Amino acid sequence: MIQYAAIVLFVLGLYGLVINRNLIKMIVSLNVMEIGLNLFIISIGFVYDGVAPIITSTNTVGAVLFVDPLPQALVLTAIVIGVGTTALALAIAKGFYTRYNTYDLSKAEEDL
Amino acid sequence: MSAVLLIAIPLLAAFLSILSKKIAPYLLLAAALFNLVIMFFLPEGFVVIGGFIEPLGINLLFDTYAKIALFLVDGLILVITILNLKAYGKFATVLLLALASLNGLVLTNDLFNLFVFLEIAGIASYLISSSNRKPGHTFHYLVLGAVGSSLYLFGLIILYAMFGTLNMVDLIDKIILNGNYGNLVLPFVLMFIGLGVEAKLLPFNSWVKGVLGKSNTMSGPMIASVYAGAIAFAFGRLINNLFQFQGTLLTVVLVILFLGIVLGEAMAFAATKVRELLLFSDVAQASIIALLFVNGIVIWAVYLIIANAISKLVMFLVINKAAHDTGTDDMNDLQGLFSKNILVGITFTVVALSIIGMPLFAGFVIKLSFLSQLAQSGQIAAIAIILLASLVEGIYFVRLLVKLWYKGDKEVSVNYNLSFKVVFIIVALGLLVFGTYRAPLDKLDNSIDTVAEVINNG
């Protein structure tokens, strides 16, 4: 089921963050984790036999069942926040490469 | 006049400040001053946003707890700005956004809104830490912060699926009606871990050593005192009202906090660099504050947050300026720092003695009061651990002070501006005054957090 798949994606993203030491791979794992989370949030709002929550001449309030619109609004915000974080992480990675000439966190000359 | 101006005006100033780099620092000063002044004129209570009453819309809660928190946060940001205007002028927009988001974090009554403000504050904090010019540490901080926020969102969504609302007061009402705590363990654990990353609780605080260990006079005070204070206030409100830990979860949380206190003090004891000593002491204090909130001792936790924030402000300013001028913060290399700067040395000593809890200083009053309240609830383990921690604290702080006062072989000369010295004197005097005259502290009590009152009245 989709909720199980979303949770597995989320945990796989966390796993990727833990084992990788390459900056770009860590950013990709972070994105996988966020995708899993967003999928989970959307799946909370599903209603069987529901349609998209847009009022048209055929889909009025009494006539059809709608899916939950609130998780969709939350996911909109979460996706944009994920984009912002990824952009910043990539900029830091570029600065890291300019300074240490590698993308590997463990090879930097800082005492991490 | 509505409390939302505390968030809207700094935000407007931030959007306008990128149009002109020159006036940006002055916009920052104006916004911080505006926030401090307007708080005297704002009415207390709930503030509705957008005209949609809860739980349809979002609302803010402006009560005494929030007022105290915001006075502390806005005042500290104003002080840090004035001290760093020349050196870090290009971070003015970032500081404006930090100001707006930390205000929003403390004021909000909606859990998803808290997530959004947590993210804004987090990204501003990554940028502030990038002023240390250590991209590896900043990246580590970013990854941990992003994971923490995602875990918080995960827990929040499970709560929404269970109860159907995102408003904090509404949610607590529904939780009380529905009993069964076993269902709430997973979301509460996730939210606790999520906020614990930013609040420096062990074991999620591996970013602290890198970011604060190499900080400068702007990033050190901002992250160690301003952010620590604001996150502690928001975290405290959630622990006290929403989480209400019970049973096995309570034991697990208490173990995590005890470990945080013990390990924090142990690592501070073993540190040779002064900044590491200070940041591990900060970690231990954060765990003590969380412990007090878990036990419901709200007012003394608030006083401890305030005392810790202003103490860490002074200590980080002193040491970071010294590190900036001499290039090192190793205890042995800074020997005799105070033999040339007697005034700075005296204020630093006052602040350090207050943290240890010596009589005559505010730290002693606070420590005595919360220990006696813990004794009243029979929390012997907590008292034993805090006393042990205070002993260790005393040893390493006194050792540090001895090193810094008595000259070694090298000449250490650091110059502190007049503005720095004025700040140090005011803080030291404050700690002295409230240590001897404690009547104003006793006027407020646990009821400053009005969420519980609102829920009881229906």
Add this chain to the structure above:
Amino acid sequence: MKLKNLLALFVALLLSLSIILALSNNTLFPSFGNVDLNDRVSGEYLDQTNIDDVGAANIVTAIVVAYRGFDTLGEVTVLFVSALGVALLLGSSAKQKRLELDFKPNFMLRVGSRALFGIILLVGLYIILHGHLTPGGGFPGGTMIASAILLLYLADDRFRAKIKGFKILEGVAGSLYVIIGLLGLLLATYFLQNFLPSGTLGDLLSAGIIPIIYILIGLKVGSEISGIIDNFLTEEESA
């Protein structure tokens, strides 16, 4: 695969299993699809009087801009601070030129991309303007505008957009959003309250301030992401 990684993978799968088990044992957590909207606050969002009050046919837009407009303001700020951060980290006050890449685009690519640019821009603008009637709105539309700019950057290695103009657009759009909120505080009673008439459901000019806010968001997002793209694809001019 190394033993340490295998162990970590095993722990990760165990973690996901325990979360799934905890959620299925949770009596209050509804199983997939079996949700009654009247238990949740969404039941009131889908109430006919509330829909006529706000005036937007797309309920998700109504939530994003009207009911939870404060969150959207925060989200716009997140993108703003990220773009600011990228500019702080990668930008410099020295003169900048395009990054030297190995791939050199040819004439066909350069001309063809300009034709596509107009079409993508139009689609983006359409999606922004109809945010209250169809799925989409300011965020996807703004991103489409930025992707059109990215197309020009990728197809032509001498192209640079007018970044100064984007910065001004960004600042002005953001300030206007907060000023509309403050106008709501002055003219109505609450911050971000709707002070324009809601109109008829389904018209292009309906739903009060929602279309205006979405246009501002679309412009802001478009200019911010274009700024980020420019910061990544330029470097200092080595004199």
